[in-house]
Amino acid sequence: MKVQVNTSNAIENKDALESWASDYLNEHLARFDQDLTSIEVQLSDENHGTKGGDVDKRCMMEARVTGRAPIAVTNYAPDQNLAFRGAADKLAHALDHAFGKLDRREHRGRDTIRKDSEVVEAISTMPPQT
Template identity: 70%
Template sequence: MHIQVNTSNGIANTEGLERWAADYLNEHLGRYRQDITSIEVQLSDQNHGAKGGIDKRCMMEARIAGRPPVAVTNEGADQDLAFRGAAEKLGRALDHALGKLDRKEHRERETIRKDVDTLPQ
């Protein structure tokens, strides 16, 4: 799963931010690793550096193999709250989108279940 972080409007895009974002998303959305090809994150400061209010915005878009992308947006008082909120929203959106797919057609997935006939007696 490829993760790309973009920033604008006064938010510094550092290597540490990209590494932290990738680690966080891999941990929280790892159960979708087989379905997601990439996630794009866009962090921005809505009021361009002025203090106060809910002014940080995080947009996340997950690209799913063979399906339309899933996108969410969250705003917060700081970039951490905006990012974490967007990650939670993306998880729920993916649950919804991929849960529907599971109900309509069987997806090829890894499983921990084993065929009972092949287990040693």
């Protein structure tokens, strides 16, 4: 999956950050690899680095999902590392939620083994277990 990192001018070491972010997200979201085409990350300093603040780093992540609308999350934190990791966790949760709903909807349309006459007959003839 392709990872693109965009940063504001107040964020330094963009090349190293992009390499680390790509490795981290590919590992952290590996279970969704076949469903995601790319992830766009935007890191910014809300007060542009001119003054201190409690929670002034923002990380927004947008996952492009094959055949579906993109899923986006935002996280604020005191430093860019916490902002990034928090957004990655939020994105994993949002993807779990989105794909969980999709699985439940698809499951409703499937036939169950309870409707298969051979399985029902085989189960009904089994001796009770103690």
